[in-house]
Amino acid sequence: MIDWSRDGEWLLLPLPNAEWKPLKPGALEELADYLPVPRKYFLRLASQGLIRIENNKIRLKVFPQEKAVFKPESYALDVLYEDEFTLVVNKPAGMSVHPAEVGQSGTLASAVAYYYETTGQACSIRHIHRLDQDTTGVILYAKNEWAHVLLDEAMREKQIDRRYAALAQGIFKKKEGWIDEPIGKDRHHPGKRRVTPNGDQALTHYRVLQQMKAGALVEVELETGRTHQIRVHLSYLGHPLVGDTLYGGSSRLFQRQALHGERLLFKHPITQKEIVCHAPYPLDFKSLLEQMSVN
Numbered sequence: 001m002i003d004w005s006r007d008g009e010w011l012l013l014p015l016p017n018a019e020w021k022p023l024k025p026g027a028l029e030e031l032a033d034y035l036p037v038p039r040k041y042f043l044r045l046a047s048q049g050l051i052r053i054e055n056n057k058i059r060l061k062v063f064p065q066e067k068a069v070f071k072p073e074s075y076a077l078d079v080l081y082e083d084e085f086t087l088v089v090n091k092p093a094g095m096s097v098h099p100a101e102v103g104q105s106g107t108l109a110s111a112v113a114y115y116y117e118t119t120g121q122a123c124s125i126r127h128i129h130r131l132d133q134d135t136t137g138v139i140l141y142a143k144n145e146w147a148h149v150l151l152d153e154a155m156r157e158k159q160i161d162r163r164y165a166a167l168a169q170g171i172f173k174k175k176e177g178w179i180d181e182p183i184g185k186d187r188h189h190p191g192k193r194r195v196t197p198n199g200d201q202a203l204t205h206y207r208v209l210q211q212m213k214a215g216a217l218v219e220v221e222l223e224t225g226r227t228h229q230i231r232v233h234l235s236y237l238g239h240p241l242v243g244d245t246l247y248g249g250s251s252r253l254f255q256r257q258a259l260h261g262e263r264l265l266f267k268h269p270i271t272q273k274e275i276v277c278h279a280p281y282p283l284d285f286k287s288l289l290e291q292m293s294v295n
Contacts, residue, residue, distance in 0.1 A: 010059045066122050073105060073114055075111035086143060162222055163262055182196060203222075204234075231246070
């Protein structure tokens with residue numbers, strides 16, 4: 001764990017050791033190995049004069065004053081976790097993570113921009129992962145480029161654990177299993193995905209938490225992050241999500257896909273401390289679960 005502090009736009013870190021000398025040959029390379037960032041990013045900071053050694057501290061300018069490229073829009077953001085480097089929020093149903101076209105309003109990006117503005121934080125909007133418009137739950141943001149580089153890398157290396165709760169139709173024959181089927185675009189339906197031999201590898205783990213007469217509450221964990229992955233894979237098994245009409249689900253009881261990002265687990269990009277965030281079931285999801293439990 002690295003002990004850090006902040007001084008305005010600067011991040012302060014301890015020197016590698018008491019004998020470390022910033023002017024000795026190879027010092028820059030040694031420092032690059034010590035800091036938890038890719039060498040390319042470190043060298044770019046160094047070339048711009050954004051790394052200094054003062055008073056036995058490494059000073060890095062990683063908190064620059066930034067302006068959000070999204071127009072702030074008033075919204076009561078549900079913040080699950082926050083520190084100097086990260087922000088975790090609970091996304092509601094019906095809200096896109098970012099605009100799909102120029103001028104689109106009502107997105108989570110604009111809500112986060114408003115939150116930063118009203119809390120006096122000059123941060124750009126950097127989401128680490130996304131959820132579909134009608135999927136609810138946990139979204140992770142990086143507050144600066146330093147954290148963004150590290151969290152992006154962690155996501156690529158499958159070191160960020162995302163778990164979802166889904167209400168799926170039908171009776172599951174197996175209570176737990178893996179779905180290892182490639183996913184690609186559906187040539188006959190723009191915006192839709194399907195299992196196809198020529199698609200990208202997609203791996204999903206599921207576990208039935210509660211089997212009911214008309215469906216099941218299922219915990220889902222992603223090993224990959226393909227578009228609509230959970231929706232496509234469960235539909236492929238013959239268990240489309242309740243309300244997911246795009247993939248064969250019924251909208252009789254629910255008007256959107258019954259999918260919720262319930263938990264996010266990641267290591268903090270600087271301290272390496274394990275952070276766990278839970279988003280409670282939204283009211284409509286909870287009501288649907290209760291309704292399915294008694295029928």
